Amino acid sequence: MYETELISQTVIDGDAERVIQLTEKALEKGFLAEDILENALMIGMNAVADKFKHRKVMIPEVLMSTRAMHAGMITLTPHLQKTRKLKKTKVLIGTVAGDLHDIGKNLLKMILESIGVEVIDLGIDVSLKEFIQSVRKEKPQYLMMSSLLTTTMPVMLEVIEELIKCDMKRGLKVVVGGGPVSEVFANEIGADLYFNDPFEVRKYFIEKYCTG
Amino acid sequence: MLSAQQVEEIHRASLKILSETGVKVDNSRAVEIFSDAGATIEKHKEKVVVKIPAKLVEDCIKKTPGKVTYQGRLEKCDYTPAGVNVSFTTFGECNYIIDLHNHKVRPSIKKDCRESALICDAIDSIKVVERPLNPSDCPPATQTLHNAESIFTNTAKHAFIGAGNVHSLNKMNEIAKICLGGKEINNRKIFTATVCPVSPLGLGKDCCDIIIEAALLDIGLLIFSMPLAGATAPVTLAGALVLQNAEILSGLVLAQLTKQGTPCTYGSAATIMDLTHVDVSLGALEMALLSAAAARLAQYYELPSLICGGISDSKVPDAQAGYEFSYSALLCAQAGGSIISGLGVLEKGITFDYAKLMMDVEMSNFLTRVIEGMKISPENLALEIIDEVGQEGEYLTHTHTFDHMREQSTVNIFNRLKRPDWQEEGEKYLFEKAYKEAENLISNHRPDLLSKSQLEDISELISQYELELGINRDEELK
Ligand code: B12
Numbered sequence: 001m002y003e004t005e006l007i008s009q010t011v012i013d014g015d016a017e018r019v020i021q022l023t024e025k026a027l028e029k030g031f032l033a034e035d036i037l038e039n040a041l042m043i044g045m046n047a048v049a050d051k052f053k054h055r056k057v058m059i060p061e062v063l064m065s066t067r068a069m070h071a072g073m074i075t076l077t078p079h080l081q082k083t084r085k086l087k088k089t090k091v092l093i094g095t096v097a098g099d100l101h102d103i104g105k106n107l108l109k110m111i112l113e114s115i116g117v118e119v120i121d122l123g124i125d126v127s128l129k130e131f132i133q134s135v136r137k138e139k140p141q142y143l144m145m146s147s148l149l150t151t152t153m154p155v156m157l158e159v160i161e162e163l164i165k166c167d168m169k170r171g172l173k174v175v176v177g178g179g180p181v182s183e184v185f186a187n188e189i190g191a192d193l194y195f196n197d198p199f200e201v202r203k204y205f206i207e208k209y210c211t212g
Numbered sequence: 213m214l215s216a217q218q219v220e221e222i223h224r225a226s227l228k229i230l231s232e233t234g235v236k237v238d239n240s241r242a243v244e245i246f247s248d249a250g251a252t253i254e255k256h257k258e259k260v261v262v263k264i265p266a267k268l269v270e271d272c273i274k275k276t277p278g279k280v281t282y283q284g285r286l287e288k289c290d291y292t293p294a295g296v297n298v299s300f301t302t303f304g305e306c307n308y309i310i311d312l313h314n315h316k317v318r319p320s321i322k323k324d325c326r327e328s329a330l331i332c333d334a335i336d337s338i339k340v341v342e343r344p345l346n347p348s349d350c351p352p353a354t355q356t357l358h359n360a361e362s363i364f365t366n367t368a369k370h371a372f373i374g375a376g377n378v379h380s381l382n383k384m385n386e387i388a389k390i391c392l393g394g395k396e397i398n399n400r401k402i403f404t405a406t407v408c409p410v411s412p413l414g415l416g417k418d419c420c421d422i423i424i425e426a427a428l429l430d431i432g433l434l435i436f437s438m439p440l441a442g443a444t445a446p447v448t449l450a451g452a453l454v455l456q457n458a459e460i461l462s463g464l465v466l467a468q469l470t471k472q473g474t475p476c477t478y479g480s481a482a483t484i485m486d487l488t489h490v491d492v493s494l495g496a497l498e499m500a501l502l503s504a505a506a507a508r509l510a511q512y513y514e515l516p517s518l519i520c521g522g523i524s525d526s527k528v529p530d531a532q533a534g535y536e537f538s539y540s541a542l543l544c545a546q547a548g549g550s551i552i553s554g555l556g557v558l559e560k561g562i563t564f565d566y567a568k569l570m571m572d573v574e575m576s577n578f579l580t581r582v583i584e585g586m587k588i589s590p591e592n593l594a595l596e597i598i599d600e601v602g603q604e605g606e607y608l609t610h611t612h613t614f615d616h617m618r619e620q621s622t623v624n625i626f627n628r629l630k631r632p633d634w635q636e637e638g639e640k641y642l643f644e645k646a647y648k649e650a651e652n653l654i655s656n657h658r659p660d661l662l663s664k665s666q667l668e669d670i671s672e673l674i675s676q677y678e679l680e681l682g683i684n685r686d687e688e689l690k
Binding site: 055057058059060098100103107125150151152153154179180 | 307346348352353355356376377410416417418440442443444485487488489490562
């Protein structure tokens with residue numbers, strides 16, 4: 001009991017080094033990896049996410065905690081059954097052609113990495129061709145596109161159309177977001193998922209791959 | 213604000229950044245221009261870093277014109293910032309507007325671009341128009357052109373517009389020429405092209421293309437940087453300021469190297485990334501401080517400036533919007549920004565509102581007067597008149613009063629009524645009067661119109677370009 005509490009507190013404090021040490025120690029003591037994940041790491045991270053939601057902490061603190069959480073996850077990975085699926089989840093992410101806004105996208109990337117998702121970042125100003133080629137090469141389960149400009153939003157539609165045309169859309173979930181992108185727009189262009197907040201994306205992944 | 217010594221310090225620090233850290237330049241033509249002028253080019257895996265020697269930067273600053281006239285389509289609309297002159301304008305471009313009739317927020321459309329340009333034309337104190345809104349009902353690839361059309365055809369004042377890419381810039385220039393009735397007759401420059409460096413220390417491909425092409429076409433540039441302290445710039449304001457200064461100077465150097473004498477406006481949108489809300493804040497006191505400091509730097513370089521001031525984070529034209537406008541616009545005005553950009557803008561720069569516009573305009577008229585201060589002169593001291601009236605008389609009917617009474621401040625939509633009169637007029641809140649006033653201006657103002665054939669030519673030019681781009685307007689997603 002004490003061990004798990006200490007680990008979650010250390011995640012809250014954002015001390016990655018110490019989380020690794022404590023996690024190793026807990027494993028040595030015979031704690032189950034699943035137990036450490038759910039009752040220590042997750043609890044700590046959820047507490048931070050909750051505080052963040054209520055504006056009690058600032059984003060750099062959250063990112064330090066996500067880093068600590070990520071470190072703990074890596075330590076646990078060889079011992080975990082449940083998160084295998086999450087580990088194998090690959091996300092391709094990029095800001096669409098003509099658009100240089102990437103703050104929101106980068107945030108999303110860091111938060112996904114913290115829960116062990118592999119994220120391949122294509123950067124900014126990513127063309128239709130680059131998206132298609134990278135999907136072909138990397139075979140991700142998720143393609144995430146960000147757009148902050150009304151002038152660049154249509155690129156998302158073009159990418160989806162091209163994916164369908166090339167018969168690459170099956171088994172691939174397209175997720176869109178960014179300032180002017182709305183749920184309605186996401187539906188119109190045939191995207192599979194829309195989130196306006198990276199923490200919602202995190203919740204979605206955890207619920208889908210880590211629980212039950 | 214900043215002392216002369218602090219300004220020097222920021223300047224020297226910026227030169228150090230430019231020569232030692234360098235700027236990422238994502239444009240081979242621009243890299244060549246920098247290289248030919250003696251900058252050091254470093255090629256890393258996927259990026260090219262340009263390190264600009266201090267002397268080159270300082271030479272280029274000297275070559276940049278200090279006095280800029282923002283020309284309107286008609287000469288009477290020209291605006292030349294000078295000395296303590298400040299002026300106020302809108303901020304662009306917002307994606308949303310609070311509907312004038314039902315007061316609900318919605319995406320802006322081309323009709324709104326036209327109407328907002330028209331109202332800017334109607335308001336005397338607005339000297340230049342910064343494109344306020346985005347026409348979301350137009351094809352994305354030509355939205356900037358539809359915006360230019362909306363502005364050029366509804367006001368004869370000078371406009372600040374972002375072109376997006378160099379093709380649009382050229383088309384925009386053609387539209388401007390049509391407005392002027394053919395290039396041979398008239399060589400006025402009715403718009404300034406806005407470009408944004410990407411913090412930290414990046415000049416993107418389109419940004420460079422536009423700087424080069426605008427310089428070659430003798431079109432002025434607004435080099436508008438927007439470092440966000442805590443996200444794309446140091447969280448400390450001095451760090452954000454020096455980063456922004458380096459970015460603006462890098463753009464200016466490219467412009468001057470392309471063509472010496474290209475007018476450059478020093479543009480500041482520096483603010484914070486609110487690390488609690490994880491979003492920008494444009495009503496933040498930090499933005500006011502950074503803008504005011506930027507105005508001082510622009511003065512040091514003898515450049516005109518466009519700085520953000522008076523933008524609110526509020527969603528509605530409420531007290532927060534009023535406070536945020538007033539204090540920050542005042543600070544910017546005191547610092548001597550040539551053009552203060554923020555009229556009518558809510559929600560951290562994404563929503564435009566007519567009530568806020570009218571309220572801000574009224575306040576900005578006050579501010580313009582406030583910073584002029586009061587004049588102490590024999591005529592104004594009025595000693596003779598004081599002696600003449602003595603202890604018993606009154607001043608109401610004195611000729612001195614008649615001579616000067618028009619100098620008194622007066623209100624247009626602010627309320628100075630006695631309570632009973634205010635009640636009789638329906639107990640109106642300020643924002644209600646503001647919307648009404650905006651409605652009046654939009655329905656009654658008649659701008660200097662272009663001829664029917666000019667209007668047709670512009671619309672034909674855009675349609676033709678859309679055809680070239682393969683855009684079928686009916687098929688467009690709304
Ligand atoms: C910062 C900024 C810039 C910076 C970008 C720096 C950078 N590295 O990103 C700079 C200065 C470079 C810039 C440039 C321009 N900008 Co700008 N910019 C902004 C600003 C102020 C903030 C954006 C931001 O970072 N927000 C904070 C982040 C955290 O929020 P976010 O990106 O929305 O992301 C959140 C969610 O949307 C979500 N999310 C984001 N992506 C994704 C993806 C997925 C898959 C999911 C699930 C979720 C998700 O997660 C995030 C966290 O909650 C906005 C205005 C505003 N208030 O939003 C204008 C704004 C977007 N810009 C605008 C404009 C016009 C431009 C320029 C064209 C200016 C010009 N030249 O005239 C250029 C264009 C450059 C280009 N080609 O891209 C307009 C857009 C208008 C339009 N037509 O759509 C805006 C609205 C401002 C305005 N009113 O003028 N800009």
